[in-house]
Amino acid sequence: MIMMLLEITGYSVEFIKDPFGILTGRRYEFLIDIDLDEEDELYSSNGVYIRAVFSEEEGGGRLIKHELIERVTDKLLEFGLEEDEEQELLAFCKEHYKEADEYK
Template sequence: MLAITGYSVEFVKDPFGILTGERYEFELDLDVPEDDELHSEDGLYARVIYRVEEGRSGIVKYELYERSTRKYVDFELEDEELSQLAAFCEEHWQEADK
């Protein structure tokens, strides 16, 4: 199970009005147990694009990176972990400055 130890959230502007709903970019600091295959000594963070739209909200895209090197980690999260990230984003997207 992932633990989110810190985060930032920003509103993503759509100057052309092409996208439906609103987008928010999260950077989530992750604490991954040592026995998890995703664990990295360098630490990990997730970059998450979260969409908020009337009637439906959710993760559009996510990427994982090593904290100290900022190197992309090619790894897919399990459904339970994605649900955890989505729930966190749903709880915190309103904190972004527009």
């Protein structure tokens, strides 16, 4: 059984259009709601979500960037994910990017 480090409670994914064709790969923006324990340093009573940009390229995909944001205020948090949490986020994006509107 795989232990989930990130408790994902909801998400959305959107294809990012590149009208000029200057970006490599196809980019997707994820907004991912996460549930945090009150003891976690990232915890906020306002809630926290992750904004992640994922690039799907031939031969795989990668995270371009990710940010932790306080839900109510949209304030960027000064913390980042740990390496194992980043790997879990990458796996989540690889699994769900095809749910973007371009595939529907």
